[in-house]
Amino acid sequence: MTEPGFWRDAGRRLRGNRAATVSAVVLLIIAAAALLGPWLSPYRYDELDWRALASAPTLEHAHWLGTDRLGRDLLVRTLYGTRTSLLIALLASAVSLMIGVTWGTVAGYAGGRLDGAMMRLVDILYSLPYIFFVIILTVVFGRNIVLLFVAIGAVGWLTMARIVRGQTLSLKRREFIEAAVALGVPPRRIITRHIVPNIAGAVVVYTTLLIPQMILFESFLSFLGLGVQEPLASLGSLIAEGATEMESAPWILIVPATLLVLLLTCLNFIGDGLRDALDPGAAA
Numbered sequence: 212m213t214e215p216g217f218w219r220d221a222g223r224r225l226r227g228n229r230a231a232t233v234s235a236v237v238l239l240i241i242a243a244a245a246l247l248g249p250w251l252s253p254y255r256y257d258e259l260d261w262r263a264l265a266s267a268p269t270l271e272h273a274h275w276l277g278t279d280r281l282g283r284d285l286l287v288r289t290l291y292g293t294r295t296s297l298l299i300a301l302l303a304s305a306v307s308l309m310i311g312v313t314w315g316t317v318a319g320y321a322g323g324r325l326d327g328a329m330m331r332l333v334d335i336l337y338s339l340p341y342i343f344f345v346i347i348l349t350v351v352f353g354r355n356i357v358l359l360f361v362a363i364g365a366v367g368w369l370t371m372a373r374i375v376r377g378q379t380l381s382l383k384r385r386e387f388i389e390a391a392v393a394l395g396v397p398p399r400r401i402i403t404r405h406i407v408p409n410i411a412g413a414v415v416v417y418t419t420l421l422i423p424q425m426i427l428f429e430s431f432l433s434f435l436g437l438g439v440q441e442p443l444a445s446l447g448s449l450i451a452e453g454a455t456e457m458e459s460a461p462w463i464l465i466v467p468a469t470l471l472v473l474l475l476t477c478l479n480f481i482g483d484g485l486r487d488a489l490d491p492g493a494a495a
Contacts, residue, residue: 221412224488231484234477241474245297248290256291257442259283268462277462279452289467292444293474299360299445300425304418306364307425311371312414316402318372319379330376333369341366345432359438363425374417378410419482423475430471446471 225231249256253273260274260282268277268285276286318329348362382388383406391401430447432438434454439445446467453464 221488225484228484228487230480231488234480234484237473238477238481241293241470241477242297245290245293249287249294252284252287252290254284254287256288256444257283268466276466277460279463280456280460285463285466288444289446289449289470292439292446292449292467293470295356295439295443295445296426296429296447296471296474299356299363299429299439300422302360303363303367303425303429304421306361307367307371307421308414308418310365311368312375312407312410314368315372315375315377316379316406316410319376320383320398320402320406322380322383326376330373333372336366337369341428342432345437356439356443359429359432363428363432367421367425367428371414371417371421374413375410378413379406382406382409416482416486419478419485423478423482426471426475426478446474 254260260278262282263274263278264280264282266274266278266282268275274284274286276284276289278285279288314329314333318326344366345362348358348365388401388405391405426446429438429445430450433445433447434451436451439448441448449467450464450471453461453467456463
């Protein structure tokens with residue numbers, strides 16, 4: 212089984228990765244600003260200022276990062292959009308995590324025909340484009356934030372299932388798993404008490420890489436008009452709005468696009484740092 216010392220060493224290696232550490236601090240600052248900024252600002256995310264329509268960024272008035280074409284404060288809307296995108300990504304990743312880990316561990320541990328049937332279904336779903344499922348769910352059930360969480364998460368678990376299945380197939384041949392089977396431990400307990408804790412490292416690493424994918428996917432849907440709808444905002448919807456005003460008011464595009472790039476960069480550095488920290492060869 213995974214030893215506590217392994218996790219302590221992994222934490223030490225992660226703290227020694229300067230890029231991952233700085234990215235984690237920047238990510239915490241962004242998350243705190245996204246959570247608290249809209250509450251502390253004198254403007255609401257949907258408040259209109261008819262005296263400052265498409266106003267450029269300046270420190271001479273209260274709209275530091277400018278306003279959009281309806282006079283809404285761009286700083287507040289960007290922070291609010293960041294909160295929405297992060298929330299969607301985290302919840303969608305949690306849905307993918309639950310489905311993928313459950314599917315992969317059951318398939319890998321059961322083996323045989325059940326494993327073959329479960330993984331063939333995964334292959335079939337892989338052959339269909341993700342956007343196809345989301346469009347169908349949106350048409351059938353309508354557009355709302357909860358549906359978006361479920362839709363994105365429900366199509367993002369396939370790779371997770373494959374990774375977990377491969378790890379499970381390797382683990383179930385280990386001595387401690389065979390000993391548990393010989394002692395008559397129920398399969399459900401073997402999966403929850405022995406297999407899942409030992410694949411946690413691979414799952415954690417992939418989850419940190421899955422969150423940026425979910426953010427990009429949500430942004431893509433919102434850019435197409437299938438995601439977050441006005442007056443709500445996400446980074447994708449703000450970028451879509453800014454793209455239409457790129458020539459006359461470029462800051463409407465630059466502000467949310469810059470924050471999206473910074474957010475994805477931080478998440479990717481953290482994912483790379485976790486991958487290196489949890490690599491058993493890194494201890495050598």
